[in-house]
Amino acid sequence: MTQKSPTPLQRIAPQSGTGFRLNKGDVLVVIDPMGEQVSDLMAFAADALEDGRPTEWLSSGRTFDYNETIYLTTGHQLYSNRSRVMFTLLRDDVGRHDFLLTPCSTETFEILYPPGTADGHPSCFGNLVKAFEPFGIRPDQIPTTLNIFMNVLVDEKGQVNIGPPISQAGQRLELRAEMDLIVGLTACSAEGSNNGTFKPIDFQIIPAGE
Template identity: 35%
Template sequence: MNQRPDIRQSETVLIPARRGIAAHVARGRTIQVINTHGKQVVDTWAFNADDIAEFMSMEHSHAALLKLVPKVGDTLVTNRRRPILTVIEDTTPGIHDTLIAACDVHRYQQLGAEGHHDNCADNLCLALQALGLTAPEIPSPLNLFMNVPVDPDGRLAFAPPTSEPGQHISLRAEMDLIIVFSACPQDMIPVNDMQPTDAHFAIV
């Protein structure tokens, strides 16, 4: 599992297909997440660098924003209701997901997978372990580029991402934090257009 605590400013870093990566980010820096091939979901977590028990929370962010999907200018908050990441740029159509839990071994068993299947929950834990850290739990991720349309009757669906190759979203760190990405390995429903691929990020 890759980890890069020593990332240089503006260096473009690979998020390998089906794998995870973690990095330290200083307050005020910007994280640019690039959908390199256009149809790849990137599960995203952020943890307080000084106290990993504090982390970006989709539930608390819903209450703070009164939105299902953050837009440019919106700030996501932690489970202690403090600012942690602000969306400052988005060149995609703005379709992201904050509702769906990270895929895990149980999800793939329910979908009929036999044997081991790569999953975002394991990717989070392994990426943090590479930095000498243990995930306190598996928080619900910010699923960048994921397309989960909500019908008027409240029903959800899984659809391919609407982003195009090279489009990106930029997030400003509102505290010293640890960012974790997983290039989602889901290949049994169309959230990655059925073909998981690499993505990239840069800290600028």
């Protein structure tokens, strides 16, 4: 099976998100075009429906368990809650992503940020809700996201520390879809995760070959 030519680059504007389908074998290329920008990803199996709605989802817990690590990089496989492989990580220019923390939401800004931050603030959670709504996926179904390029370190006492992303302009993560998927992807909206600025995220798809 040979890969086809990639689709044109698509740009996710700062503090926004998008939803799309991947076919089994497609490679999703997520690029940080300017550096230090996080992109939250969630995926649902396209073929697992209950009452017509997708119900099988990308699981941080299954993925940590089967890879025996919390830091995912090239060669690791990402699992669904049903323990099926959803993605294989093919290329990782950065080597630092997070799968511990939930997408930023209005409540994130209320609880963790200075007073007044939350009001009207865009969020990855809100953007994923919008991205998944056309596919029949409900807000309560959105779990912990794979936070691409997010720099979260856990120290020996278990403390979670969020630093500026170490991604540089043009660096990428490539994920091969191992089943047909519905994907939500954002350009993260949280100041604290992106070194204080909001930048776009680029992506393209290398379709599976014949």
